[in-house]
Amino acid sequence: MPLAAEGRLPAGVPRVVVERLPLYLRAVKGLLAEGVEVVSSQRLGEVLQTTPAQIRKDLSYFGRFGKQGRGYNVTGLLRVLSQILGLDRVWNVAVVGVGRLGRAIISYPGFAPEGFRIVAAFDADPNQVGQRVEDLRVQPMEELDATLRERDVHIAIVAVPASQAQVVVDRLVRAGIRGILNYAPTHLQVPPGVTVRNIDPVLSLQAMTFYLKQGRG
Amino acid sequence: MPLAAEGRLPAGVPRVVVERLPLYLRAVKGLLAEGVEVVSSQRLGEVLQTTPAQIRKDLSYFGRFGKQGRGYNVTGLLRVLSQILGLDRVWNVAVVGVGRLGRAIISYPGFAPEGFRIVAAFDADPNQVGQRVEDLRVQPMEELDATLRERDVHIAIVAVPASQAQVVVDRLVRAGIRGILNYAPTHLQVPPGVTVRNIDPVLSLQAMTFYLKQGRG
Numbered sequence: 001m002p003l004a005a006e007g008r009l010p011a012g013v014p015r016v017v018v019e020r021l022p023l024y025l026r027a028v029k030g031l032l033a034e035g036v037e038v039v040s041s042q043r044l045g046e047v048l049q050t051t052p053a054q055i056r057k058d059l060s061y062f063g064r065f066g067k068q069g070r071g072y073n074v075t076g077l078l079r080v081l082s083q084i085l086g087l088d089r090v091w092n093v094a095v096v097g098v099g100r101l102g103r104a105i106i107s108y109p110g111f112a113p114e115g116f117r118i119v120a121a122f123d124a125d126p127n128q129v130g131q132r133v134e135d136l137r138v139q140p141m142e143e144l145d146a147t148l149r150e151r152d153v154h155i156a157i158v159a160v161p162a163s164q165a166q167v168v169v170d171r172l173v174r175a176g177i178r179g180i181l182n183y184a185p186t187h188l189q190v191p192p193g194v195t196v197r198n199i200d201p202v203l204s205l206q207a208m209t210f211y212l213k214q215g216r217g
Numbered sequence: 218m219p220l221a222a223e224g225r226l227p228a229g230v231p232r233v234v235v236e237r238l239p240l241y242l243r244a245v246k247g248l249l250a251e252g253v254e255v256v257s258s259q260r261l262g263e264v265l266q267t268t269p270a271q272i273r274k275d276l277s278y279f280g281r282f283g284k285q286g287r288g289y290n291v292t293g294l295l296r297v298l299s300q301i302l303g304l305d306r307v308w309n310v311a312v313v314g315v316g317r318l319g320r321a322i323i324s325y326p327g328f329a330p331e332g333f334r335i336v337a338a339f340d341a342d343p344n345q346v347g348q349r350v351e352d353l354r355v356q357p358m359e360e361l362d363a364t365l366r367e368r369d370v371h372i373a374i375v376a377v378p379a380s381q382a383q384v385v386v387d388r389l390v391r392a393g394i395r396g397i398l399n400y401a402p403t404h405l406q407v408p409p410g411v412t413v414r415n416i417d418p419v420l421s422l423q424a425m426t427f428y429l430k431q432g433r434g
Contacts, residue, residue: 018424018427018428019424021423021424021427022419022420022423022424023404023420025423026402026404026420027404047404048404049404049406084427085423085424085426085427085430086426086427086429086430087423087426091422091426091429093422100321100324101321101325104317104318104321105418107317108318108418110402110418110419111418111419111422114419114422114423116419116422154429155422155425155426155429157418178429179422179425179426179428179429181418181421181422181425185243185327187240187243187244187264187265187266189266195425195428195429197421197422197424197425199416199418199421201322201325201327201328201374201398201416202239202327202328202331202333203239203240203243204398204414204416205308205310205328205331205333205372205396205398205414206238206239206242206302206304206331207235207236207238207239207302207414208372208396208398208412208414209302209303209304209308209372209396210235210238210301210302210303211235211396211412212303212308212371212372212395212396212412213302213303
């Protein structure tokens with residue numbers, strides 16, 4: 001989240017750089033799909049609407065890429081970016097909260113192709129437990145710890161109401177979850193070593209209106 | 218988006234500061250709900266897990282708040298933050314794409330209380346047109362321009378497949394939309410003066426796995 005943007009990682013890579021890497025990865029995948037084999041930082045900059053200098057600087061945190069004046073090998077860049085981001089493996093994911101939002105998340109076709117496999121769904125509501133969502137059976141919270149362990153789950157998606165989010169997250173952290181994608185519109189407290197990302201359309205709209213307002217004078 | 222994070226606004230307020238203001242606003246609303254009338258930057262920092270210095274510096278872009286040593290008046294801070302962000306009014310919003318995601322967005326109860334009113338829904342699919350989603354009738358794309366004008370819509374939420382997103386966005390921009398909340402997993406090109414925010418859970422997960430991987434050694 002923005003509030004931690006000033007922080008640096010143990011490895012010395014600024015957080016804002018890490019945030020940009022998935023965008024680079026997506027651009028590189030797009031180029032590869034177009035059959036591009038070598039790409040200049042100039043061209044990458046055009047695709048990503050940033051400067052070549054920014055791209056060279058960001059990538060320099062991770063060693064040397066490409067040869068001076070020859071551009072980057074696209075396949076190589078894809079491989080290295082995947083490795084840096086830990087995406088050269090499949091990550092199993094659990095969803096907590098299977099209301100309308102949770103169901104939309106479970107049905108979203110964009111996760112699996114990127115290596116995120118939703119393997120479990122939980123809800124505290126007895127009316128939801130036992131229902132099927134896609135090919136998952138909604139499980140009660142009592143089965144959380146055992147299921148996360150059995151299915152090697154390290155990431156959870158939280159889609160419960162804001163009022164319940166912190167309790168659910170505390171429980172997930174105790175169960176060993178270290179990455180949380182939070183859809184509840186509330187600020188979560190987590191111990192060091194646990195990463196939270198917030199998906200919050202209201203916060204995004206609220207930062208947007210600042211600019212819209214400027215434009216209107 | 219992160220790629221523009223280095224940019225500065227015409228008014229000289231860094232983009233990262235603008236991104237933090239909605240978080241301040243939410244924290245202030247929470248304090249007010251708890252009955253807190255005056256808050257120190259120390260306390261705000263605890264709530265937001267940042268430093269008091271950061272908060273004082275961020276707010277200093279917008280003039281003087283509070284008195285030295287006495288903290289901020291919570292009601293006053295709420296009012297001023299709302300004004301700065303352009304949230305002292307209602308913003309009408311249109312949703313384009315009423316598949317499962319679009320429907321979940323239209324049904325999401327979190328927008329209206331924050332002043333974002335979804336007043337129109339569009340889809341290119343004739344099978345969707347004419348259906349009702351909540352109290353909206355799904356309209357064909359042909360009605361876009363006239364409806365946006367009539368209903369004073371300046372913000373659109375894009376929930377169409379990635380392959381169609383740029384075409385839809387070009388059309389929205391021509392129709393006068395200046396703020397776009399994009400749920401399609403693709404990078405959109407927009408002219409200067411149009412603000413895009415991306416809601417992309419995969420990008421969030423991909424930045425998260427970087428940290429999870431570090432932790433695993």
